[in-house]
Amino acid sequence: MGTKKRLAVRIMASVLLLGMLGGCGGNNQAGNESGSGNAGGDKVKLTMWGAVPPENGPQEVVDNWNKEHPDVQVEYVRFVNDDDGNLKLDTALSTGQNVDLFVNYTLTNLDKRVKGGTALDLGEFSDYNIDEKMGTDAASWKIDDKYYGMPTKKNAQFIAVNKEALDQAGLALPKAWTWDEAREYAVKLKAEGFKYGLVQHTTPFVDSLDSVMVKNGYVKPDGSSNMDDPLVTKWLETLNGMMKEDLTTPPLGEQLTSKMPVENMFLSGEAAMINIGEWLLRSSNNMTEFPREFKIAFAPIPRLTENEADFIKSGGLGDLISINAKSKHKDAAWEFLKWYADGGMIPMAAGGRLPSSNAVDQQTAIEHLLGDHADTYDKESLEFMLYGDKTPTFVRGIAQEVVDMRAQEYEKYFLGNQTAAETVQNMVKRHNGWLKQNP
Structure with a gap:
């Protein structure tokens, strides 16, 4: 073959090769548009981690978003809100797994x-004022005066009460009361044929203790532990009396070892009252699994202090959603977060998660909260607990080491292994040791 013919063959081969490469490039572009998440007008995929089961609202939320925003698709991943579940989330964050948004509880x-x-x-975004949208309670989530997430849910802690039992016992539904009064109610309600007058979820079990600590200070002015506040002893002795003298509430040891389903006990009519939060409605609205014939009314969490003006309750705002600082799609995540907070999260209300943004109508939120079962609730008392009670609120912010240390000591007391005085003494000693190590 002559030199000119060989050169022509090479040129033609090069042209064919370039054409094939161009075709491959076109195929890759089509693949990117189907969701690979690369640049060039491609679809973005966001992954949001939360602890609520998908069927209780999150899946409907992301489905609604995905229909409205074909270029930014969101996938919901559930983790369980316990030590193991939070470790799973933290591991995913630290190892660079797919996490764009995540919920802090x-x-x-x-x-x-x-x-x-x-x-x-979130200070790098200037088009949304969290304080204006969420109100003054949002500031409880600030760290070093900065928002590292947006609180999206209105928290509500309350005592849910079997309204029929309350009426039969001739008891008024309180709008403010003490633990001494709640103890009396538990005795009278148990006498109506209930196994327990009051049961408590483990999550809010120590809220009354922290109410005292937040109000009076975890630390005294001299820098030492304030866990010997007299109201700490009051809390211990009141609950212990209900467990062992009145038999109106389950012994803590039995509750922990048996993983007692206190929520089910209330809904099945075994217990007349339960200390719980708004997540109760996720179960109480499920008449298939938890059929009931009684109406549920709502009362505030009792206070340990006699002076109502000194009381501060657990509550405020919750479900703080953060954007992963390492996300490749921060702007898209921010757009989703604003949409979610200002009404996109409404499907979550049926599971007890009321939007905290003032962009959402309160009555609309309550209608979604109660669903088809509004007539099975005392709506007036629920609205008071959600929007009428103006008691100041707190969000627990102490170190987990202190939470665990404190629990180890009060569990010994409730198990009968040490006295209330010894329990307080040990909590103070261990807290002081922690304070020295963490100045």
């Missing part, structure tokens, strides 16, 4: 993630 976990550099400072 405690200030303690948020603080850990901020220190780990995985929660984005």
